Amino acid sequence: MSTSNEVLGKGFPTEFAMYLNYCSGLFFEEAPDYMYLRQLFHILFSTLNHQYEYKFDWTMLKQRDAWQEAYPADRNPHRQANWQKDKSNMKSF
Incomplete structure (x- = not known):
């Protein structure tokens, strides 16, 4: 090609x-x-005047996963409320 x-x-x-x-x-x-x-x-x-911030996709995903394990939605009222809102929005499709 x-x-x-x-x-x-x-x-x-x-x-x-x-x-x-x-x-x-x-x-x-x-x-x-x-x-x-x-x-x-x-x-x-x-x-381009970029600053090296030492943030990588794989470390950000790992941190997010660790946070979600430490604070699951069923024990975190804020995340639970957002999940209910997202769940109700999905029904409208």
Whole structure:
């Protein structure tokens, strides 16, 4: 399947197109220059003034699951009230 990298990267920073072009130009047994690729996104991250917050999807999900185990809906009146409200909204569909 052939798709141009410009189409795939449309609307995104040029670093994404550079990444795709670099990767698509690699030969099968050629080792990527990981330092170069990492630097591309590190510079973009800095250019966009993002702050590294050390929050990851998997840690946030783990924290949510731990909270739900510690405070189940049947023992937490606030969560129980929200569940009843959501449950009644579902009946209207």
